[in-house]
Amino acid sequence: MNTQPIPNTDRPVVGSYTTYAEAQRAVDFLSDEKFPVERTAIIGSDLKMVETVLGRLTKGRAALAGAGSGAWFGLLMGLLLTLFTRNHGAVPSLLVGGIVIGAVFGAVFGFIAHAVTGGRRDFASRSQIVAARYDVVTDPEVAEDAKNRLIKLSWREG
Secondary structure: OOOOOOOOOOOOEEEEEOOHHHHHHHHHHHHHOOOOHHHEEEEEEEEEEEEEEEEEOOHHHHHHHHHHHHHHHHHHHHHHHHOOOOOHHHHHHHHHHHHHHHHHHHHHHHHHHHHHOOOOOOEEEEEEEEEEEEEEEEOHHHHHHHHHHHHHHHHHHO
16 A cells, blocks of 8 residues: 555646656756755646557567567676686676577567467557646745746746
């Protein structure tokens, strides 16, 4: 169970931005101005999930992606094994062996995992949640001060 309090979304909006980077820049500016930024929040509104299709996913590409993941895992295992070896000359062979074995197993598992799907979802994609608008809100007691400071920011950038 999450015991974190839900942020109060009834706080006044002191700035509204079309990108998260702009909202971050506004809060960073407030921080630079010695404003109590712990009394602010950035709230994204009108959320939507955007899935960008990166390309066709073939058995070969699935095997290649699996090999890459497996190689990283093999490198990690090789590094861990080097901690327990007394023969420092064996370190390179442990690392290379871990990478090769990891890549082979990763490729096999990537190929099998894709083949088992039976042609469903034959594409690679990246998903992200984006908002149509990002509002910077503050506690009511400091809202007017924040608005005035953000007006200075818009003058500097305008």
